[in-house]
Amino acid sequence: MSELRFVVDPDLTPELTGELIGCWTDVVNAGGSVGFVPPVTSDDIMETATATFAACDTARGGTDHLLVGFDGEDRVACWLVLGDGKSWLRAHWRWVWRVMVDPKHQGRGYGTLLMRAADDAARALGVEALHLxxxxxxxxxxxxxxxxxxxxxxxxxxxxxxxxxxxxxxxxVKNL
Structure with a gap:
């Protein structure tokens, strides 16, 4: 298994956004349950992806956090969103949304590594529990x-x- 490099809240450049949407499209078309039913194109996902990534743009007031796992070639291998509960009463937990591993990386344990990185990222945010x-x-x-x-x-x-x-x-639910 190649090493993954995890980044919380990476700069959402057009290139990265394109890779994330490409991964999302490939995951759905491979049968992944991430909000759509196959077959889809990137255009089918675009509206939802735009809203998802806007909520992760912390520089512009977004309250969700994007976690991306990059492979050894610095390409998107897996990603998820740690979603804010949108209430101070729920500030101690986050939703885990859009968990996906690029199909070309399936079977390598990347899903487990991604979820462990989500635990670490959540703890760093002071989160006590994850819901999905x-x-x-x-x-x-x-x-x-x-x-x-x-x-x-x-x-x-x-x-x-x-x-x-x-x-x-x-x-x-998982208590951290």
Whole structure:
């Protein structure tokens, strides 16, 4: 496994933004459950990506934090967002959103490394707990469970992928 270099809140240059959107597109088209259903193009993702990255632009008042794992060639290998709860009552925890590993790096343990880096980044922000949701039927709750996340609830059939294909939304929490 090549070494990953993790950066919190990297400068969102047009080049980096393009790589992140490319990764997002590839992850969805490989079957990843990150807000879309395949097939998609980068244009399909653009509006959501623009809003996601604007919320991570701390220089312009964004309150979310982007965590990017760069591979040995300094290309985006994986990334996620630590989302703000948008309330001082929830300032001690963050949401983990848009967790993805570029499909060409799947099977190398990058997902685990990314989630451990998220733990470290959250601790550095003074965060005490991380929350996330997963789409039922994907098996990802097992991955997160091995990393210390506990299922705390689920909403049956909350996610509709297509008519007749409804999935549970599973809520998980990890205390840091």
């Amino acid at each position: 949701t997963v789409r039922g039927g994907t098996g990802t709750e097992g991955f997160y469970g091995r990393l210390g996340y506990v299922e705390v609830g689920r909403i049956p059939r909350a996610i509709r992928l297509a008519p007749g294909d409804d999935r549970d939304e599973i809520y998980m």
